[in-house]
Amino acid sequence: MLHLSPFVVPLGAFIMVVLIVAIASMKRMREKELEAHQHLREQEMDHERKMKELEIEKARLEVEKARAGKSA
Numbered sequence: 001m002l003h004l005s006p007f008v009v010p011l012g013a014f015i016m017v018v019l020i021v022a023i024a025s026m027k028r029m030r031e032k033e034l035e036a037h038q039h040l041r042e043q044e045m046d047h048e049r050k051m052k053e054l055e056i057e058k059a060r061l062e063v064e065k066a067r068a069g070k071s072a
Helices: 008-071
Strands: none
């Protein structure tokens, strides 16, 4: 019969706990990373929307300026 050291079971339990904590920490880190990417994407989309609004406003002002130049 195989003779195991009395430290094998406690050591195995300790290693199991360490692995569970490590996996949970990695999962939380991955979730935070995904949240950060989502936040950056939302900021990027908001910036693109603002830039399009500015382009539209610029074009509108140019049209008004051209109309004012023709009527003067």
